[in-house]
Amino acid sequence: MPWSNYHQHCYFCDGTDEPSLYVESALEKGVRSFGFSSHAPMALEVPWSIKPHRFTEYLQTIADIRNRYRGQLPVFIGLEIDYIPGVTSPARPEFxxxxxxxxxxxxxxxxxxxxxxxxxxxxxxxxxxxxxxIYGGDIKKAVTSYFTLQQEMIQVAPPQVLGHMDKVKMNNNNRHFSEDEPWYRQLVYDTLEVAAAAGILIEINTRGVYKKKTQYPYPSPFVLQRIKELNIPIVLNSDAHHPREITGYFTEAADMLQQIGFTELNILTPDGWQPRPFTKEGIAF
Ligand SMILES: [Zn+2]
Ligand SMILES: [Zn+2]
Known part of the structure; x- marks a missing residue:
C-alpha cells in the first residue's frame, strides 16, 4: 500500500541488515517515499549508534542507494539525533x-x-x-527530566521531526505512574505547546505496538487528540530495525488517526515536508 516511512535503522547502527534490503522490502510493500535515520554518531560510546569513523561511509552508502533507486523510490538521507546536553544535539554543524x-x-x-x-x-x-x-526513586522527577529535555531540544536545537515523544511510557508499563495522572498530562501538554510554537512535526511511531511493548503507538491517543487540536503536522513512521518492520501496524495506526480526526500525513519531497490525504489504505501521493 502507498505509505512513506522516514525512521529506519540499518546495520550502520543497531538495525539488522544492509540498507538496500530495506529499500527492496519497502518497494515490495508499496512504500512510495523513504528515508534512513540511523542513530547519529556521538562522542559518548553506546552500542546502538553509528561509530564516528563510519559516518562518512554511511552518508556515501545511502547516497549511492538513492542514485541506484532513482525513478523507483525516492530515498532520503537522515539521522535520528539524540539530545544530550554537552554531548550532542540536532544542531551539530556536521548534521x-x-x-x-x-x-x-x-x-x-x-x-x-x-x-x-x-x-x-x-x-x-x-x-x-x-x-x-539518579532521581532518588522519585518518578515525577524522572519523567519531568525526560520532557524537560525534549522541550529544551525543541527550543535550542529544533529537529524537523520529534521522535517517539512519549517513549518514557514503554518501560513504565503502568508500574510507576499512570498516563491519566494530571502531572503527567501537563508535562505532555507543555511539550506539545513548545513543539507547536517551534513549527516542527511530530512522528507517530508504531514500534512499541508491533514489538508488543506498548498498547498504543507513540504518542498515546490522548496526546494525539491534543496534537490535532493544536494543528501540529504529523508523520507516520515505524522505527524499523529489520526490513520486515517497515510498514508494521501502519493500517491500524492510520485507522486510529482518522478516527481522532486527522486528515493528512506529511511526506518528505525535494521541496520539503508536504501534507497529503490518507486513509487506512495508505497515503494519496
Ligand atoms: Zn529512538
Ligand atoms: Zn529509532
Whole structure:
C-alpha cells in the first residue's frame, strides 16, 4: 500500500541488515517515499549508534542507494539525533547536510558520581535502576527530566521531526505512574505547546505496538487528540530495525488517526515536508 516511512535503522547502527534490503522490502510493500535515520554518531560510546569513523561511509552508502533507486523510490538521507546536553544535539554543524533529521530523547539525567545516564528505552531493569539511583526513586522527577529535555531540544536545537515523544511510557508499563495522572498530562501538554510554537512535526511511531511493548503507538491517543487540536503536522513512521518492520501496524495506526480526526500525513519531497490525504489504505501521493 502507498505509505512513506522516514525512521529506519540499518546495520550502520543497531538495525539488522544492509540498507538496500530495506529499500527492496519497502518497494515490495508499496512504500512510495523513504528515508534512513540511523542513530547519529556521538562522542559518548553506546552500542546502538553509528561509530564516528563510519559516518562518512554511511552518508556515501545511502547516497549511492538513492542514485541506484532513482525513478523507483525516492530515498532520503537522515539521522535520528539524540539530545544530550554537552554531548550532542540536532544542531551539530556536521548534521546540517542531511535531507532531514529526527530529534529523540533516549537518555535522562546523568548519575552525578558514576557518569551513566538514565536509559529510557533499554531494559526495564536499567529504567528502574536510573529512577532509583539518579532521581532518588522519585518518578515525577524522572519523567519531568525526560520532557524537560525534549522541550529544551525543541527550543535550542529544533529537529524537523520529534521522535517517539512519549517513549518514557514503554518501560513504565503502568508500574510507576499512570498516563491519566494530571502531572503527567501537563508535562505532555507543555511539550506539545513548545513543539507547536517551534513549527516542527511530530512522528507517530508504531514500534512499541508491533514489538508488543506498548498498547498504543507513540504518542498515546490522548496526546494525539491534543496534537490535532493544536494543528501540529504529523508523520507516520515505524522505527524499523529489520526490513520486515517497515510498514508494521501502519493500517491500524492510520485507522486510529482518522478516527481522532486527522486528515493528512506529511511526506518528505525535494521541496520539503508536504501534507497529503490518507486513509487506512495508505497515503494519496
Ligand atoms: Zn529512538
Ligand atoms: Zn529509532
Amino acid at each position: 546540517a547536510q542531511l535531507d532531514y533529521n529526527i530529534g529523540s530523547v533516549h537518555y535522562g539525567y546523568r548519575h552525578p558520581n558514576e557518569g551513566w545516564y538514565w536509559e529510557i528505552d533499554g531494559t526495564q531493569q536499567a529504567y528502574d535502576r536510573g529512577i532509583l539511583e
